[in-house]
Amino acid sequence: MTLSLERVFSLASAMADAPDQDEEEFLGQTLRFALELVPEAGAGTAGIVEGGRWHFVAAEGHDRDRLRRLPSMDEQFLPAQEGSVLIPAPLSHLRRAMTDASFELFQLATLxxxxxxxxxxxTGGKTRGHLALDIVDLQKGPFSQESLRVMEALGHLAATFLGMKQLFAVQEGFQREIAMSMISMLEQYDSYTRGHSENVALLAQRLAERLGMGRDAVKNAYWAGLVHDIGKILVPIDVLNKNSSLTEEEYALVKTHPERGERVLSRSEELAGLGLVVGSHHERWDGTGYPAGRRGEEIPPLARVMALADAYDAMTSHRSYRRGMKKSVALEEIRRGAGTQFDPEMAWIFVEMMEGSPEGS
Structure with a gap:
């Protein structure tokens, strides 16, 4: 029982990576744990339900590749109740779920x-998948009550993982919908923003990855890049789209957009965490930026990333009144700004990253 608990806890700790963990990989890992913990079993399978159809994604002891090639089956043939279910004649049960051809392939694939x-x-009253262990040696059966309890524990963890994956997918989709709605609104308002926000988001994401930032920071770099200029919605449209130099008063209005953006984002529970990044992306390493005059490491790391991505895309983008700089010229400007406008370490890493990229990317 001690070994069983250790394995269950080990699997539970792996769920910390649920947002990025592949479902098939996780279920395969769970199945291998189960086979170590349940002495009666000599083989097993795992499957996922998608769109009301059930298909195999992992197998041990059986031919996994053949099972994965089988056509999907109606989920009604999976047990619908909570907990573990013993099936004494699994072939006759599955026979009803398959066509003759599929059943023949199934027999070839299994012991x-x-x-x-x-x-x-x-999870949520719906079947998301299955774990199954099989007795392939009569001398080792039947399954003990201890084995049923272990399988129920593993099944609970696996079901929780699938539920978390679904929740993360819904939340991320919702977050993207909010962000893209905001960007769409801004693009109608400010012609320059068209394409700029997505470019900045992708550059910021790449730089965060290159810097070795964590998974959440890399994601937030992308989201913050998408909405970094959202505060411009509150700046007069004739100022944003002016084709000549701005007056001091007009420039002062434009400089309010980071603070305005931070306030807009703080009203959304989904996007509030990005507010500080957006509010600080025009701060400078030497403390001469705006709106708060933060300097050095007082500036949030993702805001420093955003400053580089934003400046590079601004320099290389064509405007109605000028052509964009060549990549080499823009990177030279980044080098010149290292230690004054930009975090020096990040600036050099950004230049190195871009020099290794095709022209225009």
Whole structure:
């Protein structure tokens, strides 16, 4: 039992990476744990339900590649109740779920099975997948009550993982919808923004990855890049789209957009965490930026990333009153600004990253 608990806790700790963990990989890992913990089993499978159809994604002991090639089956043939289910004649049960051709392929892909222990992976009242262990040696059966408890524990963890994956996908999709709605609105307002926000987002994401920032920081670099200029919605349109030099008063209005953007984002629970980044992306390493005059490491790291991405795209983008700089010229400007406008370490890493990229990227 001690070994069982250690393995369950080990699997639970792996769920910390649920947002980026592949479902098939996680279920395969869970299945391998289960086979180590349940002495009666000699083989097993795992599957996922998508769009009401159920298909195999992992197998141990059986031919995984053949099972994965089988056509999907109606999810009604998976047990619908919570907890583990013993199926004494699994072949006759599956026979009803498959066509003749599929069943023939299934038999070729699997060892003879005398009893199966199936755990439906259910979250939110719906079946998301399954874990199953099979007895392939009569001398080792039947499954003990201890094995049923271990499988139920593993099944609960796997179901929770699938539920978390779905929640993260919904939240991320919602976050993107909010961000893209904001950008769409800004693009109608400020002609320069068209394409600029996405360019900055992608550059910021690449630089965050190159700097070795964590998974969440890399994601936030992208999201912050998408909405970094959202405060411009509150700047008069004739000022934003002016084709000549701005007056001091007009420039002062434009310089309010980071603070305005931070305030806009702070009203959304989904995007509030990006507010400080957006509010600081025009600060300078030497403290002469705006709006707060932060200097050096007082400036949030992602805001320093954003400053580089924003400046580079601004320099290389064509405007109605000028052509964009060549890549080499823009990178020379970044070098010149290292230690004054930009974080010096980040600036050199950005230049190195861009010099290794094709022209225009």
């Amino acid at each position: 003879p099975v005398y009893e199966s222990l199936v755990v439906p992976l259910r």
